[in-house]
Amino acid sequence: MIRVVLVDDQAVVRAGFRVLLEDVGDLEIVGEAASGPEAVAVVRRTHPDVVCMDVRMPGGDGLTATRQIVADRDRDGATLPAVLVVTTFDLDEYVFGALEAGAEGFVLKDCDPEDLADAIRRLARGDGMLDQSVTRRVIAEFARRRPAPTPGAEADLLTPRETDIVRLLAQGLSNAEIADALFVEPSTVKSHLGRAMTKLGTRDRLQTVVWAYRTGLATPT
Structure with a gap:
């Protein structure tokens, strides 16, 4: 089973993702958080494989949380958890900030459930998201703006x-x-x-x- 933490300030969004992902069969939701600081605490407690991270949250943004999660992982010499940004904006400064902070992939919130599940599986395997259109578009635009x-x-x-x-x-x-x-x-x-x-x-x-x-x-x- 792939262990997943869901991070989004909207409870209805987290509930929807939980239902969709747990129905898949090989994914287990081990924690939820409604803000960046809460996300860091939950990840440290549950040790997930993948964190599905919203970046815009009034209680503490996902950029700082992503940076801290990646720093904790690097300090421990681990490859997981991977951070998957789940956002409504694919070419947005917040998303570029998440890329700089160490996020490994990006999907849009309105993507098909199977696409979200596949993205989680790829990051858990360490394959990355480089063949996924949103991630590649983010990288290309990021490179264009910061050459x-x-x-x-x-x-x-x-x-x-x-x-x-x-x-x-x-x-x-x-x-x-x-x-x-x-x-x-x-x-x-x-x-x-x-x-x-x-x-x-x-x-x-x-x-x-x-x-x-x-x-x-x-x-x-």
Whole structure:
């Protein structure tokens, strides 16, 4: 079972998500929160795999909460919980702020229930949301608004193979799809990608793609 925490200031929204997600079968709602500070406390208590985070909440925004959850996770050397932003705005400064804070994916509140469940599963597996249209649009617009003129010195540290893998990752390909494209094993892709992320100083796949867009290694399609 994938453990999920729901964060939204509207109780009716949380109740709706709970009904939809628990009906799926492999997802378990282990906690709810109505504000950012409450979300941090609930996550620390329940240790979920994924946090579905609203970003606009009058009792304390989701940006600060996301930043704290990611900081706690990084301090513990863990890969989970992942933060999935569930929002009504896909090209919004709050959403860009969540990306900077460490969110791994984005879905719109009016998405199909199965799309939400699939997004949660992908983040729990560590696959990221890079093939999801909202997330890719957010990344592209974020990169356009905050461009970096040229790749930094860290780009020169990447091997040609690592560069190819990061470029394909930015196109939304999974490790298995990258492996097929390069005629290598998925484990080889994972190893090269891990080394590339260490060189770039990026914490996850999504942050690596943001780097690729901002430096021009990848371009919006």
